[in-house]
Amino acid sequence: MKSKTEFKHESLLTTDDVRALLEALSNGLSKGQLEFSDEHEGSLKIEPEGLLQVKVEASEEEQKQQFEIKVRWERQPKALPKKGPKIS
Template sequence: MKSKTEFQHEALLESQGVQDILKALARGLDKEQLDFSDDHEGEISLSPEGLLHVKVRARDEGDRQQFEIKVRWEKRPKSVSKKPPNIR
């Protein structure tokens, strides 16, 4: 399969199918390796490690409800001092 820098997949699934995806994501985060693939979009591998920025959002718009989970990280985290500045 073709390797890409972006992967997207959309489907209509029962609740159990969504749970399976969330469990697979949890297993991949535990291993610090997420491999995404399907027959149409190719494949992409991500290596989440270190501190992860997490954003959770939920909306109720009357007839439509949804939630989103966004996780991001830096491949090469910026070096940040672990000591406070000297202030007088």
């Protein structure tokens, strides 16, 4: 079993830079492959496919506002029964 591999990056960017980052994510999703890299963290290549679970959150607190987008999927989705439950 392969151990967890992760990529993390944090920086201060302009809204134009963030827009370009979101466009790059969109383009990668369209191609079915995203590659994350920077000079400190190395690189990580992932291949989203099938049904993707999406979670969007936004919050505001005094002078701080933020939003988060989380997307996840199973590389080998769990097999589900093809029959519904029996209900009497």
